[in-house]
Amino acid sequence: MDAVERAEAGARGPLGEVPGRWSRGTVAGLLRACHPGPTAAVTLLVTGLAVASGQDAAGVALVAAAVLAGQLSVGWSNDAVDADRDTALRRSDKPVADGTVDARTVGSAARAALALCVALSLAYGPLAGAVHLAGVAAAWAYNMRLKRTVWSWLPYAVGFASLPAFVTLGLPGTPAPAWSVVAASALVGVGAHLGNVLPDIEDDLATGVRGWPQRLGPAGVRLLLPAPLVAATVLLAAGRPGALGIAAVAGALVAATGGSVLGRRWPKVPFLAAILVAGIDVALLLWRGTGPS
Numbered sequence: 300m301d302a303v304e305r306a307e308a309g310a311r312g313p314l315g316e317v318p319g320r321w322s323r324g325t326v327a328g329l330l331r332a333c334h335p336g337p338t339a340a341v342t343l344l345v346t347g348l349a350v351a352s353g354q355d356a357a358g359v360a361l362v363a364a365a366v367l368a369g370q371l372s373v374g375w376s377n378d379a380v381d382a383d384r385d386t387a388l389r390r391s392d393k394p395v396a397d398g399t400v401d402a403r404t405v406g407s408a409a410r411a412a413l414a415l416c417v418a419l420s421l422a423y424g425p426l427a428g429a430v431h432l433a434g435v436a437a438a439w440a441y442n443m444r445l446k447r448t449v450w451s452w453l454p455y456a457v458g459f460a461s462l463p464a465f466v467t468l469g470l471p472g473t474p475a476p477a478w479s480v481v482a483a484s485a486l487v488g489v490g491a492h493l494g495n496v497l498p499d500i501e502d503d504l505a506t507g508v509r510g511w512p513q514r515l516g517p518a519g520v521r522l523l524l525p526a527p528l529v530a531a532t533v534l535l536a537a538g539r540p541g542a543l544g545i546a547a548v549a550g551a552l553v554a555a556t557g558g559s560v561l562g563r564r565w566p567k568v569p570f571l572a573a574i575l576v577a578g579i580d581v582a583l584l585l586w587r588g589t590g591p592s
């Protein structure tokens with residue numbers, strides 16, 4: 300019996316109670332299951348990008364809502380798909396594994412968020428919406444299958460590349476995004492993938508998940524991690540050379556390399572470093588804009 304069937308048969312909470320569909324525990328479980336850190340970080344960074352692009356307040360609000368719905372759908376579908384594996388590993392950071400919320404509820408929430416994401420993305424603009432939805436579809440493909448393959452980096456690259464394109468294509472006149480911004484975002488996505496998987500490599504290998512970082516191994520991941528992150532900042536800084544660009548590249552170098560070194564002792568630090576470099580990149584974009592260079 301898989302986790303979904305167990306839930307349908309009436310999964311019980313840690314104290315043996317049958318959880319109500321919308322009890323306080325269920326809501327808390329859903330909040331934990333959405334991958335709240337990355338969901339909040341991606342939504343805030345893309346909202347910052349929308350502000351940098353010169354979008355008006357209604358447009359910025361639509362971008363924020365569409366990206367939040369997309370990230371919620373990706374986070375929840377990930378935990379719904381991984382329910383059996385996370386339960387077998389007794390992962391204390393997974394609310395489905397500790398019985399706080401059942402996999403069926405998390406799966407329903409993922410589908411509802413996806414439906415909302417489709418409506419909000421297309422409301423922002425048909426072409427922009429289609430691009431964002433392609434990124435979200437790539438992330439679902441990661442959850443369903445690609446995370447177990449050598450192509451695990453690809454949905455991250457596509458998903459992150461879609462974000463600045465989404466913002467820019469929704470501006471009046473549907474301007475094309477700068478290639479350097481799209482490429483830099485894809486590189487940050489690859490860095491985020493390496494940083495996110497690093498703490499879980501041992502568990503992943505034990506359960507047959509052999510994505511690209513698992514094949515590289517922890518030492519290989521730590522060595523490679525700074526490369527895509529720093530390359531992203533160099534790409535963005537190259538468009539407008541000057542003191543601020545140099546400071547941004549230096550900051551990215553310190554954050555990415557420091558994260559990689561500290562990752563030996565604190566495995567979650569490299570992912571935080573990836574978020575920090577993404578923040579530096581968005582700050583650069585606030586300064587230089589997201590349109591064609």
Ligand SMILES: CC(C)=CCC/C(C)=C/CC/C(C)=C/COP(=O)(O)OP(=O)(O)O
Nearest residue numbers: 334373374377434435438441454455458459
């Ligand atoms: C549109 C857009 C920006 C998309 C982002 C791209 C993408 C592929 C995101 C996946 C995010 C996610 C839920 C990772 C969990 O991975 P995991 O299952 O390896 O880690 P876990 O076991 O800790 O949950």
